Amino acid sequence: MIAKPLISMLTLLGLLAATGPAAAQQGSIGPSLWQDYTSRFLDASGRIVDNANGGISHSEGQGYGLLLAFFANSPSDFEQIWSFTKTELMIRDDGLTAWKWDPGAQPHVTDVNNASDGDLLIAYALAMAGAAWEREDYLASAAALAHAILDNVVVESGGRVLLLPAAEGFDAGERTDGPVINPSYWIFESFPIMAILAPSDRWSRLQQDGLALIAQMQFGPRQLPAEWVSLARQPKPAEGFAAEFGYNAIRIPLYLLRASLEHIELAKRMLQAMTINGTPAIIDLPSGQAKERLEDPGYQFVNHILACVGEGRAVPVAARELTSQLYYPATLHLLGLAYIVEKHPSCL
Secondary structure (H helix, E strand, O other): OOOOOOOOOOHHHHHHHHHOOOOHOOOOOHHHHHHHHHHHHHHHOOOOOOOOOOOEHHHHEEEEEHHHHHOOOOOOHHHHHHHHHHHHOOOOOOOOOOOEEEEOOOOOOOOOOOOOOHHHHHHHHHHHHHHHHHHHHHHHHHHHHHHHHHOOOOEEEEOEEOOOOOOOOOEEEEEOOOOEEHHHHHHHHHHHHHHHHHHOOOHHHHHHHHHHHHOOOOOOOOEEEEOOOEOOOOEEEEOOOOOOEOHHHHHHHHHHHHHHHHHHHHHHHHHHHHHEEEEEHHHHEEOOOEEEOOOOOOHHHHHHOOOOOOHHOOOOHHHOOOOOHHHHHHHHHHHHHHHHHHOHHHHO
């Protein structure tokens, strides 16, 4: 059994208040926006449905759902999402979360490996909800998951502290080009919270090394990071994956901005490189050509964030509504809106 260390609620509340992603963000997603989101993507069972991916659910989606339910100040929806997550996905012996749940398969969990971004999102959301709503059970679960993340997917290699994408299949010794990372899995805003839940200097080193790697990984004519990167020697696109700046990587500038405005120049450089005539795109790294333009408003919201914080331009009225019909861009849209409401309300 994985021990579930209790944590001082007052200590965690103090950290949340000091670092910013605190109870102030409750209500940063309004009721109508949250209703739009849940009506499209939240199943009655508590699972977030990825409707562009065969209707499956995954730990990433459950983590996003928990985080957005906290921002929407909806304890009942939070508990519903958490109940499904705890019952259906937290089935591993190491305390991490199985990543893939398929409604059309038996058993429903079709891949028991974890995904470290999903685990981080779940632990982060549980910590904030537990502190804000005085739920010691949420705090205990958050702490146990943070310890499991630290023990199983935060590793030291080549003088760096790295976040492996999963507990199995990516480390040195498991791949000839390992360790392999996915830079979009590094949810920087969560790391200070993880450091309280599972105290270790590896969290701050993970943050520093992740930022340095993202700045360093400039592949191809557009100088963008690959979605999957080998760190066996010098960083390079990993073997067996498309050498592209892909769907996962689209969220990196948003994560940078949500973590701190100190990263705005890096976010701006990446956004400019990944944008074709004002529209984000999937980029083939060797050629620098767009493989697919991402027209959905959810993908484009980070443009409005940078226009707001960098140039003082208000977010267009139309962009304040949730028009995305697909889970992933809708989720990025709400994360961006929550950030604007919390940090830059003058842009609305």
